[in-house]
Amino acid sequence: MPVQETRLIFKHIDAAGYTNDLDCYLRHGGYEILRKAVQQKPEELCEEVMKSGVRGRGGAGFPCGMKWKFLDRKSGKPIYLICNADESEPGTFKDRQIIHKDPHQLIEGILISCYAIQAKTAFIYIRGEFPEGARILERAIEEARSKNLCGDNILGSGYSVEIFVHRGAGAYICGEETGLIESLEGKRPYPRIKPPFFPAVLGLYQCPTAVNNVETLCHVKHVIDMGGEEYAKIGTPGNSGTRILCVSGHVQKPGYYEFACGDLTLGQLIHDVCGGLRPGRSLKAVIPGGSSAKILRAGERYTGKLKDGSSFDWGLEDIPMDFDSLMAVGSMAGSGGVIVMDDSTDMVEALANINAFYAHESCGQCTPCREGSLWMKKITTRMSHGQARQEDVDLLGNVADQIAGRTICAFGEACSWPTQSFVLKFRDEFLNKARAQAGAASTNGNGAVPLI
Amino acid sequence: MNLKPETLAKIEAVIPRYPVKRSAALPLLHLVQEDAGYIADEAVEWIAAKLDLQPINIYELVTFYPMFRRKPGGRRIIKVCRTLSCALAGSYKTAEAFKAAFNCGLDETSPDGEVTIEFVECLASCGTAPVVMIDETLHEKVDGERARALAVEIRQAGGPASAPTA
Numbered sequence: 001m002p003v004q005e006t007r008l009i010f011k012h013i014d015a016a017g018y019t020n021d022l023d024c025y026l027r028h029g030g031y032e033i034l035r036k037a038v039q040q041k042p043e044e045l046c047e048e049v050m051k052s053g054v055r056g057r058g059g060a061g062f063p064c065g066m067k068w069k070f071l072d073r074k075s076g077k078p079i080y081l082i083c084n085a086d087e088s089e090p091g092t093f094k095d096r097q098i099i100h101k102d103p104h105q106l107i108e109g110i111l112i113s114c115y116a117i118q119a120k121t122a123f124i125y126i127r128g129e130f131p132e133g134a135r136i137l138e139r140a141i142e143e144a145r146s147k148n149l150c151g152d153n154i155l156g157s158g159y160s161v162e163i164f165v166h167r168g169a170g171a172y173i174c175g176e177e178t179g180l181i182e183s184l185e186g187k188r189p190y191p192r193i194k195p196p197f198f199p200a201v202l203g204l205y206q207c208p209t210a211v212n213n214v215e216t217l218c219h220v221k222h223v224i225d226m227g228g229e230e231y232a233k234i235g236t237p238g239n240s241g242t243r244i245l246c247v248s249g250h251v252q253k254p255g256y257y258e259f260a261c262g263d264l265t266l267g268q269l270i271h272d273v274c275g276g277l278r279p280g281r282s283l284k285a286v287i288p289g290g291s292s293a294k295i296l297r298a299g300e301r302y303t304g305k306l307k308d309g310s311s312f313d314w315g316l317e318d319i320p321m322d323f324d325s326l327m328a329v330g331s332m333a334g335s336g337g338v339i340v341m342d343d344s345t346d347m348v349e350a351l352a353n354i355n356a357f358y359a360h361e362s363c364g365q366c367t368p369c370r371e372g373s374l375w376m377k378k379i380t381t382r383m384s385h386g387q388a389r390q391e392d393v394d395l396l397g398n399v400a401d402q403i404a405g406r407t408i409c410a411f412g413e414a415c416s417w418p419t420q421s422f423v424l425k426f427r428d429e430f431l432n433k434a435r436a437q438a439g440a441a442s443t444n445g446n447g448a449v450p451l452i
Numbered sequence: 453m454n455l456k457p458e459t460l461a462k463i464e465a466v467i468p469r470y471p472v473k474r475s476a477a478l479p480l481l482h483l484v485q486e487d488a489g490y491i492a493d494e495a496v497e498w499i500a501a502k503l504d505l506q507p508i509n510i511y512e513l514v515t516f517y518p519m520f521r522r523k524p525g526g527r528r529i530i531k532v533c534r535t536l537s538c539a540l541a542g543s544y545k546t547a548e549a550f551k552a553a554f555n556c557g558l559d560e561t562s563p564d565g566e567v568t569i570e571f572v573e574c575l576a577s578c579g580t581a582p583v584v585m586i587d588e589t590l591h592e593k594v595d596g597e598r599a600r601a602l603a604v605e606i607r608q609a610g611g612p613a614s615a616p617t618a
């Protein structure tokens with residue numbers, strides 16, 4: 001049965017004749033929802049977001065309404081909104097599309113969100129490698145200002161708000177919300193320890209701050225448009241709304257696709273939506289939610305009970321692509337980046353590639369993360385280059401197991417999950433590598449490309 | 453410091469955006485690097501003074517954030533994504549092709565000063581892997597053959613680096 005995309009956020013992305021300027025956006029009903037929103041009470045908007053159940057699309061999947069509720073409104077300090085446009089979790093490329101092709105949707109989402117939480121200033125923190133995206137957003141903000149949609153007394157509502165674009169400079173850790181805040185304050189992006197530095201209480205300039213992903217803020221616009229209850233009817237309970245999935249790796253049609261949460265399984269995504277694998281190849285493994293999500297191995301079976309008490313018995317291809325199901329099989333939906341690997345992939349090299357990323361990106365504050373990510377990289381790179389030892393397999397597991405839970409930020413978990421899951425699930429391949437090498441330069445057979 | 457008047461104007465415009473001056477550190481570093489091509493010691497001191505900071509407060513940024521360079525690069529900067537999705541699509545071979553075409557290694561500037569070639573981490577365009585950024589322009593599906601073609605284009609373009617696409 002073919003599955004239908006439900007395009008809410010990506011409704012106009014890649015549509016013929018749709019351009020990223022204000023006129024085009026207005027022709028498609030743009031800023032009407034903002035117009036309605038500023039006539040309502042901010043608390044009512046927050047209530048709708050709460051009812052919608054919309055969960056954060058940046059990685060952690062935390063309910064947006066709840067996050068906003070935690071904002072410390074009693075402090076009397078200004079409240080800030082930060083749009084996290086750092087998009088740097090490997091395998092993720094959805095925010096780029098929104099920024100480049102429909103920037104006003106994001107700006108409208110930000111303005112509505114600012115009004116809802118009564119923020120007077122919003123910053124869009126955009127990764128440094130999106131220079132074009134930063135220019136597009138700057139222009140969109142100017143266009144919005146020229147129509148009194150942004151700036152002083154917007155649409156005669158008495159409410160004023162400014163949005164600024166702030167560029168990062170190539171460091172992944174700026175995606176972590178407290179690292180981002182430090183970076184925005186002009187410092188090294190060293191994540192802050194929580195407690196006490198929860199952004200909702202002690203965020204930017206020690207003021208209450210909401211940090212939300214680009215896609216999340218776009219969802220807010222649709223929540224306010226439809227009403228929270230109506231929005232919650234899309235998807236499944238606890239996994240409301242649509243989800244953008246970014247598929248890369250060994251499929252025929254990689255790309256970005258938007259579905260109602262839980263509407264399709266991983267198998268449908270790979271075979272029906274993405275045209276299956278390359279000819280003559282079979283599925284080996286999938287990383288379902290950005291590079292830090294634990295890997296899933298083809299042929300595995302997953303059994304257990306879901307939150308609602310129902311039991312499940314799934315193969316890899318049966319897993320519904322929603323937050324709770326992916327959590328139930330021991331991985332995560334994360335940022336929506338699905339990386340597919342076929343049987344040509346050397347898993348030791350693939351892990352070495354991921355480990356090189358984390359070793360490069362650790363901010364270095366915490367010893368377990370800094371040293372652990374470095375050694376996991378060194379060991380897997382050495383194994384890839386002809387010097388694998390049997391005992392490396394357990395050594396890797398040992399190093400990885402000593403990071404999670406002992407660090408300031410969730411990067412610690414993020415960098416240990418790939419090693420933990422690869423070594424557990426592909427133990428045979430890691431051991432075979434060591435056995436087979438005995439002096440050979442590389443066992444990456446099948447004419448595959450080098451990964452490290 | 454010998455910055456262009458446009459750069460100085462942009463610097464003056466960006467500082468008041470922030471309630472705390474120090475927040476303008478990254479924007480100023482970007483502006484100076486766009487103007488001068490890299491961040492010299494003199495620039496570190498100049499930016500620090502501009503924001504009422506100590507030079508160490510700026511120095512610790514240029515030594516942390518990968519996008520800032522401490523010395524001049526080639527006329528074009530080629531950034532090849534090496535992270536998993538691009539690697540699965542052959543980005544290590546793409547890098548080899550650029551290295552061979554310009555006769556230099558990674559993190560090096562070619563002998564003719566034409567390019568600096570670097571590996572970078574995921575550029576958030578994994579669906580069109582392997583991807584490469586040349587200055588500010590993203591190039592998609594750059595396999596070895598496409599890399600060689602781009603190298604020819606770069607050589608033919610000669611002259612000053614092309615302006616980033618609008």
Ligand SMILES: Cc1cc2nc3c(=O)[nH]c(=O)nc-3n(C[C@H](O)[C@H](O)[C@H](O)COP(=O)(O)O)c2cc1C
Nearest residue numbers: 056057058084086087088175176177212213216410
């Ligand atoms: C190491 C690390 C990197 C992250 N990178 C990003 C990122 O690139 N973009 C993003 O939106 N969130 C990222 N996050 C999640 C943010 O910390 C934060 O949870 C998110 O921006 C909140 O927005 P949301 O609730 O709308 O998802 C990252 C988290 C960690 C621990």
Ligand code: SF4
Nearest residue numbers: 363365366369407409
């Ligand atoms: S866990 Fe890693 S990235 Fe996070 S603060 Fe510690 S050293 Fe930095």
Ligand code: FES
Nearest residue numbers: 533538575577578
């Ligand atoms: S891995 Fe290269 S763009 Fe994401």
